[in-house]
Amino acid sequence: MERPVASSLPDAVQGHWADRWAPASLRPYLRLARIERPIGWWLLLLPCWWSAALAAIAAGQPWPNPIHCILFLIGAVAMRGAGCTYNDIVDRDLDTRVERTRDRPLPSGQVSLKQALAFLALQGLVGLAVLLQFNAFAILTGLASLGIVALYPFMKRFFWMPQIVLGLAFAWGALMGWAAAFGSLGWAPVLLYLGSIAWVVGYDTIYALQDIEDDEIAGIKSSARFFGERVKLGVGLCYGLTLAFIGAAFTAADAGPVAFVGLALFAAHLAWQVVRIDRNDGAGALRLFRSNRDAGLVLFAAMTLDCLVRFA
Template sequence: MTRGIGRDRTLPDAVRGHWADRRTPRFIRPYLRLARLERPIGWWLLLLPCWWSSALAAIAVDQPYPSPWHLALFLVGAIAMRGAGSTYNDIVDRRLDASVERTRDRPLASGEVGVPAAFAFVLLQCAVGLAVLLQFNPFAIATGFASVVIVLFYPFMKRVIWIPQIVLGLCFAWGALMGWAAAVGSLAAAPVLLYAGSIAWVVGYDTIYAVQDLEDDEIAGIKSSARFFGEHVRTGIAVCYTLAFLLIGAALILADSGPLAFLGLLAFAVHLGWQVVSVHAGDPAGALRLFRSNREAGLLLFAGLVLDALLR
């Protein structure tokens, strides 16, 4: 089921010196890489819309803070489901990954892990995600299950449409619905607008991420928003981030948010503007740093929402 599992491969976009690559038994490291544990930015970006939504719901229903229990559940769920989605994506893309410089050493593309073992690992991570989901109310559980179809189709979109990041956004922004659903037991216009804004944010930051692979993607015939925008990639990112700012702002208005929430949104917008100014198509390493910085951007918005709930 596995081949060459004792070899130690550090992927180019991994966090250098991460504990998953240094402090775990060698035989388990390829599976941790399938789950992207040495690249924690992925689960952060999946988690942040959940936390935004939880905090926005607290503002809307006059709670002093979002449920700590829900925040903790979303943390565990984001790590598990990001890992499951990444492993599934690598199963589907193992031949494409082998043709791209940045991804050819991934465990499936390189042969460190076989497909049957990878499928078993997907099921294990999904079991953790299901255990988390079942802690919520029935409406939130149904909302969580509704995302499965999108997740299953996403890996194939880069072969079909020029901006597959839109489908990625549908997946990664789903938490913008989940936090509200878990807190309120229903949905409203505010979380739907937050979801739409989060999708625009995902398309923007993943376009920055795709800048790393422009040359290899063209050779392999992989479609991406970075290739679609071409020499206008900075403008494309700016449009996405502007939409994110406007839609999230509309969500804050509908939830009757106060000045601190809008201050957090402003800090978020300034950070996104800095990314637009700083991105360069010929600087893959810089693109990776900017992509990772979206954790800080998202935390700025979350901090503003939490402080608004606390100090209303």
């Protein structure tokens, strides 16, 4: 007897338009791209916007380049979707063993492997079209991330901290905004990149708390399992590194006091997350994970305001 497929996945935004209004034939592809879970592209986008704002601070501009910010938005949605599609292709057998993922389009049979590969190629072409709008150095910088992206899905099989590899990929935008603005890199974007990696490891450890029991059964490794009972300490250390590196990036870019006030607000939000972590509350972990979008937007807004204040 064929197993019924859920109308939406457990960690999807309830009542999202992709599940309510999109044609039935398109819904499996939208789920492959995680359209009904926009938090993923937000978290991929934010380091790009931070980097664009940091470049504007360093260059004495009144605000981040708006065209670059729009291109980063389109690229983040496309490449996050492509990354998720690729991850599902690689993990299609593992996903059948985890409650939260077994109803995804590939393991549930809603989409064939050939269809998923074609959809992956389509999203990749959109991402490439966006990347080609930047200068040559930024294009090469963006292409350099593909190896890390290709490696990530395999890490959970033998590496206890696959979130580090995810961080290397998801934080790449911290280099891109600066590269697009200057056609080069420097200490400020590198420090921002290191801080963004630590941020990704921290918030994805919280996200992984949802799957601890299933991951143990399936033999999937994660930072949540690695930290175990000391997960608050582990996430706290990651967030501490986040703040130290971003603060150093601000100093290297000669950021003003408004940016540092934003960093303090960002720090308060991260501390609140650590206090609220409960290993036995999967739903709460998902809420904390999603709250990082708001924390990241606060930091970006402060960096942009710092540009305006200093330019005025």
